[in-house]
Amino acid sequence: MERKDVRNIAIIAHVDHGKTTLVDQLLKQNKIFRENEHVEERVMDSGDLERERGITILAKNTSVHYKGVKINIIDTPGHADFGGEVERILSMVDGVLLLIDAVEGCMPQTRYVLKKALGLNKKPIVVINKIDRGGDVNRVIDQVIDLFIELGANDDQIDFTTVYASAKQGWASLDPASPGQDMTPLLDTVIKDIPCPEGEPGEGLQAIICNLDYDDYVGKIGIARVVRGKINEGQPSTVCHTDGSTSTERILRLYQFEGLKRVESESASVGDIIAVNGPENLGIGDTICTYNMPDPLPFVKIDEPTLSMLFMVNDSPFAGKEGKFLTSRHLRARLFKEVQTNVSMRVEETDSSDCFKVYGRGELHLSVLIETMRREGFEFQVSRPEVIIKEIDGVKCEPIERLVVEVPAEYVGAVMNKVGARKGELKEMYPDERGGTRLEFTIPSRCLIGYRSEMLTDTRGFGVMTHTFECYAPYRGDVRERARGSLVAWEDGVTTAYGLFNAQERATLFLGAGVPVYGGEIVGENSREDDLVVNVCKKKQLTNNRAAGSEDALRLTPPVVMSLEQCLEFIGADELVEVTPKSIRLRKVVLSREQRLKLKYGSKQQ
Numbered sequence: 001m002e003r004k005d006v007r008n009i010a011i012i013a014h015v016d017h018g019k020t021t022l023v024d025q026l027l028k029q030n031k032i033f034r035e036n037e038h039v040e041e042r043v044m045d046s047g048d049l050e051r052e053r054g055i056t057i058l059a060k061n062t063s064v065h066y067k068g069v070k071i072n073i074i075d076t077p078g079h080a081d082f083g084g085e086v087e088r089i090l091s092m093v094d095g096v097l098l099l100i101d102a103v104e105g106c107m108p109q110t111r112y113v114l115k116k117a118l119g120l121n122k123k124p125i126v127v128i129n130k131i132d133r134g135g136d137v138n139r140v141i142d143q144v145i146d147l148f149i150e151l152g153a154n155d156d157q158i159d160f161t162t163v164y165a166s167a168k169q170g171w172a173s174l175d176p177a178s179p180g181q182d183m184t185p186l187l188d189t190v191i192k193d194i195p196c197p198e199g200e201p202g203e204g205l206q207a208i209i210c211n212l213d214y215d216d217y218v219g220k221i222g223i224a225r226v227v228r229g230k231i232n233e234g235q236p237s238t239v240c241h242t243d244g245s246t247s248t249e250r251i252l253r254l255y256q257f258e259g260l261k262r263v264e265s266e267s268a269s270v271g272d273i274i275a276v277n278g279p280e281n282l283g284i285g286d287t288i289c290t291y292n293m294p295d296p297l298p299f300v301k302i303d304e305p306t307l308s309m310l311f312m313v314n315d316s317p318f319a320g321k322e323g324k325f326l327t328s329r330h331l332r333a334r335l336f337k338e339v340q341t342n343v344s345m346r347v348e349e350t351d352s353s354d355c356f357k358v359y360g361r362g363e364l365h366l367s368v369l370i371e372t373m374r375r376e377g378f379e380f381q382v383s384r385p386e387v388i389i390k391e392i393d394g395v396k397c398e399p400i401e402r403l404v405v406e407v408p409a410e411y412v413g414a415v416m417n418k419v420g421a422r423k424g425e426l427k428e429m430y431p432d433e434r435g436g437t438r439l440e441f442t443i444p445s446r447c448l449i450g451y452r453s454e455m456l457t458d459t460r461g462f463g464v465m466t467h468t469f470e471c472y473a474p475y476r477g478d479v480r481e482r483a484r485g486s487l488v489a490w491e492d493g494v495t496t497a498y499g500l501f502n503a504q505e506r507a508t509l510f511l512g513a514g515v516p517v518y519g520g521e522i523v524g525e526n527s528r529e530d531d532l533v534v535n536v537c538k539k540k541q542l543t544n545n546r547a548a549g550s551e552d553a554l555r556l557t558p559p560v561v562m563s564l565e566q567c568l569e570f571i572g573a574d575e576l577v578e579v580t581p582k583s584i585r586l587r588k589v590v591l592s593r594e595q596r597l598k599l600k601y602g603s604k605q606q
């Protein structure tokens, strides 16, 4: 049977191409909000970190009604690190809106999400967004068609409708030359092009869980699509888990999505997107079946993580001063809870009970977890992110990313040199819309770590770069690691202007005067390759005469305060980031200077 009254779509795109803004408009024009209601911009980005950073992190469901059809919509994140979110929710929908910024054109993540959608045989509609900004629409369409062909789209997929839109101004149109009035041309296209859900409502139930959520009142909630049969509130059911086991569970509450709300519903049928509460034992990829009729559905295989990092109990001299949750038991419980819902993340125990290995899809994927935990009151330390090397058919392989850098023409040389030195291979180079040059490379993930800040310096802040995981490929060889060492505090104490002043000629400082530090803490970046240990807590009276009398003239350059992500990029293999609800500190793994020297010279035999 066909459900003519339902359509299920996901909105997919590269980061910032306007997905969440488009959903805003659809909701607004569907009169989801009261006349005088104050609605935040990008209302679907409801998480704290999402609002602060202006990006979507988690995929979210909503729905609108149009011409008697309920359109279930899933907003997805566009940042490459959250690609796992897109992959897992594609099982819930029959078609996708592929948004493309009219000025930027196709970007690395456009390719990634389109590849996934085409691979799962979803029907695409192409939406060229931000038409109000100008841009060469014909060129973008050529790019899109090339991309479809390159990714092996079938005839039906390549025969897509193109809609032109300004999500910000709230209109869509089928003609690039004439702006529309509202979003109806887009909604009409959705109803025309996206296939209705099909399945037999009379047969045994199959509902696949694609997402998990928690509600403060009722607890765990599974978000699923009914693929076959019917589901009723209160019904007992057999849940087939991804590990092959089954359990008997009762559906206590059943909801459907209406606008921004979850509304309780007595029953749902083929094609509906539902939320269920009751089964405690639910995981992503599980199938809910009629009681005693287990019939599991296959779940999409999600791309593996490419990066790993150690999370460990904080053992710095300042441990326990600022956090609420400190022990390995807390850390363990929190990490294992995270991977229940964060499908592209994994956790492993290590030989030490105080240390866990966490695998993610990129630095932002891991740093968002770190930031979230820190806000929850956790205190811990993390190591430098390492890429995951795999052996494929006997060959050592590493993750390779597709990197796009857009720069004004005069900086092309600088970017090519640096990326080349980092084992990047140039794939394409062409002038872009805004008078700059767009360079496309493939480059090992490990070589990209730390490149963003270097690129910004090299291009005086004019360069823009994005990258997305592409594939595993043979190892491209070693590269030189960080060119600069760390400036390390000599002993415990409080930093003084005097101590820092002496250091700043040789280094970039990360903190100012009057800050408590411990011996072995990293307080800056040395301008040379080796580490430099300095007494940043040195008091004036202990020094020789040369500096006497110049006390007032001690001018400190303002310290460089790095974000969490910058800290993660900065640290070397023998260093850690210490994270607490109040502070982010950098430190050497081995705090004692003598021990570090012994380790160094012991191993080098110098």
Ligand SMILES: Nc1nc2c(ncn2[C@@H]2O[C@H](COP(=O)(O)OP(=O)(O)OP(=O)(O)O)[C@@H](O)[C@H]2O)c(=O)[nH]1
Residues within 6 Å of the ligand: 013, 014, 015, 016, 017, 018, 019, 020, 021, 022, 042, 054, 055, 056, 057, 076, 077, 078, 079, 129, 130, 131, 132, 133, 165, 166, 167, 168, 169
């Ligand atoms: N000029 C213009 N700006 C737009 C349009 N649509 C979105 N924007 C702006 O683009 C920025 C990004 O919009 P979002 O809706 O957050 O983009 P997104 O695709 O949801 O981003 P992620 O979820 O992080 O991938 C915001 O500043 C929007 O105001 C448009 O049609 N025209």
Ligand SMILES: [Mg+2]
Residues within 6 Å of the ligand: 019, 020, 021, 045, 055, 056, 075, 076, 077, 078
């Ligand atoms: Mg968004």
